[in-house]
Amino acid sequence: MAKKSKKTAKKSAKKAKAAAKKPARRTVVAKAVKSAKKAVAKAVAKVAGNGMPKPSNKPFGMDGKALQGVRILDFTHVQSGPTCTQLLAWFGADVIKVERPGIGDITRGQLRDVPNADSLYFTMLNHNKRSITIDSKHPQGKRVLDELIKTCDVLVENFAPGALDRMGLTWDHIHKTNPRMIVASVKGFGPGPYEDCKVYENVAQCTGGSASTTGFRDGPPLVTGAQIGDSGTGLHLALGIVTALFQRTRTGRGQKVLCAMQDGVLNLARVKLRDQQRLKHGPLTEYSQYGEGIPFGDATPRAGNDSGGGQPGRILMCKGAPDDPNAYIYFITQAPVWEAICDVIGEPTWKTDPEYATPKARLPKLNQIFARIEQWTMTKTKFEAMEILNQFDIPCGPILSMKELAADQSLRKTGTVVEVEHPTRGTYLSVGNPIKLSDSITEVKRSPLLGEHTDEILTDVLKLSAKDIAEIKGSGALSAPEKKDKAA
Numbered sequence: 001m002a003k004k005s006k007k008t009a010k011k012s013a014k015k016a017k018a019a020a021k022k023p024a025r026r027t028v029v030a031k032a033v034k035s036a037k038k039a040v041a042k043a044v045a046k047v048a049g050n051g052m053p054k055p056s057n058k059p060f061g062m063d064g065k066a067l068q069g070v071r072i073l074d075f076t077h078v079q080s081g082p083t084c085t086q087l088l089a090w091f092g093a094d095v096i097k098v099e100r101p102g103i104g105d106i107t108r109g110q111l112r113d114v115p116n117a118d119s120l121y122f123t124m125l126n127h128n129k130r131s132i133t134i135d136s137k138h139p140q141g142k143r144v145l146d147e148l149i150k151t152c153d154v155l156v157e158n159f160a161p162g163a164l165d166r167m168g169l170t171w172d173h174i175h176k177t178n179p180r181m182i183v184a185s186v187k188g189f190g191p192g193p194y195e196d197c198k199v200y201e202n203v204a205q206c207t208g209g210s211a212s213t214t215g216f217r218d219g220p221p222l223v224t225g226a227q228i229g230d231s232g233t234g235l236h237l238a239l240g241i242v243t244a245l246f247q248r249t250r251t252g253r254g255q256k257v258l259c260a261m262q263d264g265v266l267n268l269a270r271v272k273l274r275d276q277q278r279l280k281h282g283p284l285t286e287y288s289q290y291g292e293g294i295p296f297g298d299a300t301p302r303a304g305n306d307s308g309g310g311q312p313g314r315i316l317m318c319k320g321a322p323d324d325p326n327a328y329i330y331f332i333t334q335a336p337v338w339e340a341i342c343d344v345i346g347e348p349t350w351k352t353d354p355e356y357a358t359p360k361a362r363l364p365k366l367n368q369i370f371a372r373i374e375q376w377t378m379t380k381t382k383f384e385a386m387e388i389l390n391q392f393d394i395p396c397g398p399i400l401s402m403k404e405l406a407a408d409q410s411l412r413k414t415g416t417v418v419e420v421e422h423p424t425r426g427t428y429l430s431v432g433n434p435i436k437l438s439d440s441i442t443e444v445k446r447s448p449l450l451g452e453h454t455d456e457i458l459t460d461v462l463k464l465s466a467k468d469i470a471e472i473k474g475s476g477a478l479s480a481p482e483k484k485d486k487a488a
């Protein structure tokens with residue numbers, strides 16, 4: 001295609017040159033040459049790749065960060081929103097976290113382990129950001145915010161429904177102040193009967209279908225330790241934001257991005273909605289209860305530790321269990337390696353016995369089969385079992401405790417677990433950026449102290465004069481109201 005266009009362009013250029021030779025008026029010649037040049041440029045652009053800049057010849061990781069030049073006005077707090085803006089900061093965006101004077105993000109003081117230092121809850125969710133304190137309801141505070149809106153690309157917030165509007169920061173106001181601004185929000189629910197409700201992690205897990213499908217059939221619904229409602233929705237929102245930024249390169253305008261926590265959890269639990277529909281057509285044969293002869297109800301049941309896919313799996317005890325609460329391994333009886341499994345556990349006849357040889361024949365006997373495999377895993381530590389099983393490509397995974405993950409040297413090497421220095425709490429461990437870009441390497445920088453960058457932002461970003469800054473500060477818009485002396 002590109003070759004063809006280049007040829008056509010050359011032809012047009014030739015035509016134009018020929019036209020130029022004829023005794024025609026100067027303007028006609030100029031026009032023809034111009035159009036020929038345009039055609040050549042178009043064809044060359046096609047060959048070069050869609051008008052993209054020439055590929056950088058700097059070494060990978062040395063040509064800036066992926067989101068360099070993007071500025072985020074970060075109104076997030078607690079976990080869902082901060083997860084999102086932390087990712088954007090790791091990718092190189094300048095994230096300006098706006099916090100309430102004197103208080104800041106409520107998590108600074110929640111679950112504190114070191115007196116008078118920001119909690120790990122806060123520090124582990126707010127790396128690489130700058131902090132400015134602004135009372136968003138103070139007239140001077142509003143003025144500063146409007147200036148920030150003019151210079152930022154994205155406003156991210158996860159306030160309770162209506163809170164942003166109550167600050168006067170409606171979509172209409174923001175869009176009028178900066179038509180390029182993307183306004184990204186996390187809410188508990190999308191439009192509908194619950195849209196005005198406040199939501200925390202476990203509420204989202206319960207209303208998004210995760211809790212009803214987690215746990216054992218004969219026990220209550222369970223929430224998971226992984227924060228799929230908060231961090232999961234933060235991840236969804238980050239994708240929405242970069243997608244909106246990409247669309248803006250074409251349209252030039254901002255848009256609203258909304259991620260409801262219920263929607264995010266349901267998206268992550270989509271295989272359970274798959275099973276809900278399969279129920280109409282018969283029992284879910286990969287669920288343990290099928291083999292146990294227990295009838296299915298009319299909703300996707302809890303499946304214990306059964307694998308959610310087509311390859312049956314279970315958590316099995318290893319040497320040391322149950323005294324050691326984590327001496328377990330996840331074992332998958334993947335069909336292509338069934339023969340290897342039979343050899344490893346010492347049941348070679350199961351390879352050809354029609355009662356065991358096919359996945360279909362095995363389904364009603366999963367309890368019995370896994371009990372036999374467990375007899376073998378209990379003779380090994382979880383790491384010994386992992387090593388043996390991997391030699392035969394049998395999919396499995398040891399149950400790793402947080403203690404083991406914290407000490408894991410390979411995770412340290414990849415930057416997934418990082419040590420961070422902090423001026424008031426000392427060294428702490430954090431999860432680094434789990435998304436690795438080969439040309440945008442993440443450096444994890446400590447979270448900001450409350451209002452640490454207020455002056456820097458007013459001066460360098462908003463270019464306010466010393467007089468203006470003094471006036472704003474004097475108005476009380478950037479500081480907490482002084483506590484009244486009780487004795488007075």
Ligand code: CAO
Binds near residue numbers: 167
């Ligand atoms: N200056 C002045 N006021 C500020 C401010 C600032 N810089 N920052 C926040 N505030 C005010 C808000 O304007 C709001 O005031 P009004 O209610 O008078 O309008 C007030 O602080 C409280 O905000 P909030 O309602 O968002 O906070 P909350 O602690 O009551 O509720 C939460 C927290 C998480 C339940 C709620 O924000 C929410 O439902 N968010 C959306 C869903 C979400 O993200 N949940 C995940 C949380 S992580 O588990």
